Amino acid sequence: MNNPYSIFYTLGMSLLISACAVRPAQPTEADVLRATEMYPDITLDQLNQGLDYYKQYCTPCHKLKDPNSETVADWQKIVPAMAKKAGRAEDIADIPEDVQLSITRYLTTMTTRTVSAQ
C-alpha cells in the first residue's frame, strides 16, 4: 500500500457497500428476553421465522431496510402499509396477516431506535 490515501478509499468503499446491502440481524436469546416485554410468549423460533418472512416478503420492491431505521411505533404502521402496497401490486405476493404479525414482531424487537426518522 504505497498510496497514503488508499486506506481511505478502502474504508470508503466498505462503508458504501455496507450502506447498500443491509443484512438484518439474526435474533439471539438476548433479543427474546427483550421481546417478551412486548410479546410475553415469544420464542426464538418465532423471531427467526419473522426474519425469514421479512427476507421473503419485503424484498420484491426494494432492498431490506435496517430494523434500526424505524421505531417500534413506525414499524407497526409501516408493515401493514407495505402489505397494502403488496396487495395492490399485481405480480407481487400478498402478505397474509399472520406473516405481517411475525415480521412486525421481528422488526419491533430488533430496533433500538427511539426517535422517529419521519
Ligand code: HEC
Ligand atoms: C409492492 C412493493 C413493496 C413491498 C412488497 C414492500 N414495500 Fe416497502 N416500500 C415500497 C415503496 C414503493 C416504498 C417507497 C415509499 C412509499 O411509497 O411509501 C417503500 C418504502 C419502505 C420503507 C421506507 C419508509 C416509508 O414508509 O416510506 C420501509 C421502512 C419499507 N418500505 C419497509 C417494508 C417492509 C417491512 C416490507 C415487508 C412487510 C415492505 N416494505 C414491502 C414498496 C414495497
